[in-house]
Every structure is written in C-alpha cells, then in structure tokens.
Amino acid sequence: MTAPGQGAHTPAVRELDAACYHAARGFLSLLLDELPERDRVDGELVTVLGSARAALTGKPRPYWTRNVWEKPLLVEFASVGEAAKALRSIQRNWAYLPSRLHRRAALIADKLPPLPSKPKAFPFVPPNVPMGAFTLLDENTMLASPLCSSPFPNGEFEFEEDREGPPSRAYRKLWEALVVAGAHPAAGEKCVDAGASPGGWTWALARLGADVLAIDRADLEPRVAELSNVRTMRHDAFTLKPRDLGRVDWLCSDVICYPPALFEWVSSWLESGLARNFICTIKMQGAGFDKATTDRFASIPGSRIVHLWHNRHELTWINLGKDRTA
Ligand SMILES: C[S@@+](CC[C@H](N)C(=O)[O-])C[C@H]1O[C@@H](n2cnc3c(N)ncnc32)[C@H](O)[C@@H]1O
Incomplete structure (x- = not known):
C-alpha cells in the first residue's frame, strides 16, 4: 500500500483481495480475537488479505462486526478533490470511517453527497441502495468499499424514540432485530417475552397489536402490565416448558443468563415445534465471549447472529420459521 508517484493526476483504483470488518462499537478486542490472521488494523477496521481471507470463505462471518466491507478497493490519489471525485464516480453514498489523518479525511467527506441522518420511525424497510465506506491509510491512499453489508452509514442509525410509552430503552434493540429480520409480529399474533421487566420489549410487541405473555421474576412497570393485550407471569422463564405455554x-x-441456559431452553422449544419465530439476546458474561455456545446457535438452520447497533455486550439470535424450513 504505497503512495502514488509525484505528479499523478488520475486516481489509481485497484480491487483488493481482502475482507474488511468494522468492529462492533466497543468490541474491537473481541473481533481481533476472532481474526488472528489479520493483516492490518485501521481504527476499528480489521483487514484480512489473500490466503487468510480465502480461509474465511464459507465460514460464519465474525460475530463482533457492525459492518463488512464487501468490495474493498485501494484508491491512490493526489489531492482531496481528486479523492472525493474518485469516490463520487463509483457511486453516491460514502460513509467516512475515522482511523487517521482526520482533518484530511473530513475534507474529503465534506465534498461528498450528504448521508441520511434523520432518526427512523419503526417499522421501516432498510434502504436498498449501495452504502459505501472509506478510510485513509496515508495522505494519498484510501481503503474504500462501494458495497457494505449494512445499508446504514458505518452500520449506525437511530430510531425516532418514544420517551413516554416504554419504561426502558431496550425496545430499540428489538425494533432493530425486527428490521433486520424483515418481519414483525402481526396484530393478534401470540408472543412470549421472557425476561420482560421493566417492559420495553413487551411495550413494543403490544404496540404492534400482538398478544403478549410477559414472563419475568420481577414485576413489569404497571403502565405496560395494564395494557389490554399484555398478560404477565411472575416466574422463572426457563422452568416453563413449551407445553406449559x-x-x-x-x-x-x-x-x-449464561448463554448455555438460553440455548437449552431454546432447544426445547425447537424440539417441541411450538414456536415459529425467535428473537433472543445472547448475553455475554464478564468481559468474555462464549464462542462455543454462539456457534451452536449459529448452526441451527435458518439462524442469523448479529451485533445490532443497539446491542451492548451481547449478540442477537434471529431465527424465523420460514428460514428454518427453507
Ligand atoms: C435486560 S432485562 C430485560 C429488559 C426488557 N427486555 C425490557 O425491554 O425492558 C433482563 C431481565 O431478565 C430477568 N430474568 C433473569 N433471569 C430470569 C429468568 N430465569 N426468568 C425470567 N426472567 C429472568 C431479569 O429479572 C430482568 O428483568
């Protein structure tokens, strides 16, 4: 990755045999553990080149990512204007990922079309237009990808929040999971919300018109518990069998809970055939990552495991009946 020679006026763009992973916010160290064969780290972006990249093909993508750069390019340029022009000539939308030379990168970003930044009202369909990303490697070299796995700039977006209805902000990660799933409960559908207190998820499900059974060892906030389509059960969710519900x-x-406890409970539901769609948070304990159990979730047919923008030290397991049986 060398700088261009003096007097270069046409940016040189070349495809890279590389995979680039933008770490989930705050979890770069867990992503680095997942990618021991990495070649370089630029800010929160981890790049794997050549044969090490080929070795990743066909494997589940690393879990602790917020965005994957799917078509990495190396762009060599002489000036800020030339860099912006090179990006604009490829496509419209480019998110800047900070790593180094922030002022120069910001000048390039200023010359690019503005990106959507308005909070989004739930539910919504993610935009179906390419979203690119770029970062500077040195004064005259950019790493860029016109295609990324997330339709949102650097995998980030905000919802229009409801500051009065829900008693916690956890509802935003359920909303995001449903947006990623491309489906949500319809009015009258039956939902079980385990670990429901104080009631953010239950509020979100009830607002869609679903009938919600909220189970927790603690009470829900009364204003959620009293909604006409919510029933509450004060109980250990994991001692309830599918046939009980x-x-x-x-x-x-x-x-x-520890991930294996969730896995065991979910397995009993899968075996029973009584649950159609699943959205479950796999919460990690301490600073660590239970990769073995996460891999077990991933191996269930039709599974997606994502680190949502609204997740913390946890991953979200999404499994829809239509994908399980496809
Ligand atoms: C992160 S909070 C849930 C927040 C909730 N989703 C919301 O939107 O407000 C986790 C909840 O799990 C509950 N919990 C922990 N172990 C449980 C178990 N075995 N059965 C039922 N609830 C449990 C806790 O009481 C706590 O209320």
Missing part, C-alpha cells in the same frame, strides 16, 4: 408465533428473550 402452547403454540407461539414469536418467542422473544432478553433474559440475563
């Missing part, structure tokens, strides 16, 4: 359209869990 019957058929459900959406089984949701935000229970704080």
Whole structure:
C-alpha cells in the first residue's frame, strides 16, 4: 500500500483481495480475537488479505462486526478533490470511517453527497441502495468499499424514540432485530417475552397489536402490565416448558443468563415445534465471549447472529420459521 508517484493526476483504483470488518462499537478486542490472521488494523477496521481471507470463505462471518466491507478497493490519489471525485464516480453514498489523518479525511467527506441522518420511525424497510465506506491509510491512499453489508452509514442509525410509552430503552434493540429480520409480529399474533421487566420489549410487541405473555421474576412497570393485550407471569422463564405455554408465533428473550441456559431452553422449544419465530439476546458474561455456545446457535438452520447497533455486550439470535424450513 504505497503512495502514488509525484505528479499523478488520475486516481489509481485497484480491487483488493481482502475482507474488511468494522468492529462492533466497543468490541474491537473481541473481533481481533476472532481474526488472528489479520493483516492490518485501521481504527476499528480489521483487514484480512489473500490466503487468510480465502480461509474465511464459507465460514460464519465474525460475530463482533457492525459492518463488512464487501468490495474493498485501494484508491491512490493526489489531492482531496481528486479523492472525493474518485469516490463520487463509483457511486453516491460514502460513509467516512475515522482511523487517521482526520482533518484530511473530513475534507474529503465534506465534498461528498450528504448521508441520511434523520432518526427512523419503526417499522421501516432498510434502504436498498449501495452504502459505501472509506478510510485513509496515508495522505494519498484510501481503503474504500462501494458495497457494505449494512445499508446504514458505518452500520449506525437511530430510531425516532418514544420517551413516554416504554419504561426502558431496550425496545430499540428489538425494533432493530425486527428490521433486520424483515418481519414483525402481526396484530393478534401470540408472543412470549421472557425476561420482560421493566417492559420495553413487551411495550413494543403490544404496540404492534400482538398478544403478549410477559414472563419475568420481577414485576413489569404497571403502565405496560395494564395494557389490554399484555398478560404477565411472575416466574422463572426457563422452568416453563413449551407445553406449559402452547403454540407461539414469536418467542422473544432478553433474559440475563449464561448463554448455555438460553440455548437449552431454546432447544426445547425447537424440539417441541411450538414456536415459529425467535428473537433472543445472547448475553455475554464478564468481559468474555462464549464462542462455543454462539456457534451452536449459529448452526441451527435458518439462524442469523448479529451485533445490532443497539446491542451492548451481547449478540442477537434471529431465527424465523420460514428460514428454518427453507
Ligand atoms: C435486560 S432485562 C430485560 C429488559 C426488557 N427486555 C425490557 O425491554 O425492558 C433482563 C431481565 O431478565 C430477568 N430474568 C433473569 N433471569 C430470569 C429468568 N430465569 N426468568 C425470567 N426472567 C429472568 C431479569 O429479572 C430482568 O428483568
């Protein structure tokens, strides 16, 4: 990755045999553990080149990412204007990922079309237009990708929040999971919300018109518990068997527990055939990452495991009935 020679006026753009992973916010160290064969780290971006990249093909993508750069390019340029022009000539949308030379990178970003930044009202369909990303490697070299796995700039977006209805802000990660899933409970569908207190997820499900059974060892906020389509059960969710609860359209869990306990409970539901769709938070303990159990979730047919923008030290397991049986 060398700088261009003096007097270069046409940017040199070349495809890279590389995979670039933008770490989930605050979890670069966990992503680095997942990618021991990495070649370089630029800010929160981890790049794997050549044969090490080929070795990743066909494997589940690293979990602790917020965005994958799917078509990495190396762009060599002589000036800020030339860099911006090179990006604009490829496509419209480019998010700047800070790593180094911030002032120069900001000048390039200023010359690019503005990106959508308005908070989004739930539910919404993610934009179906390419979203690129770039960062500076040195004064005359950019790493860029016109295609990224996330349709949002650097994987980030905000919802239009409701500051009065929900008693916690946890509802935003359920909303994001449903946006990523491309589906949400319909009015009258039956949802179980395990680990429901104080009631953010239950509020979000009830607002969609679903019938919600909210289970927690603690009480829900009364204003959620009293909604006409919410029933509450003060109980350990994991000692309840699928046959105790019957058929459900959406089984949701935000229970704080060790991942194997969640896996065991979810497995009993899968075996019963009584739950159609699952959205569950896999919460990590301490500073660590239970990769073995996460891999077990990932191996369930039709599974997606994502680190959502609204997740913390946790991953979200999404499994829809239509994908499980496809
Ligand atoms: C992160 S909070 C859930 C927040 C909730 N999703 C919301 O939107 O407000 C985790 C909850 O799991 C509950 N919990 C922990 N172990 C549980 C268990 N075995 N059964 C039921 N609830 C449990 C806790 O009481 C706590 O209320």
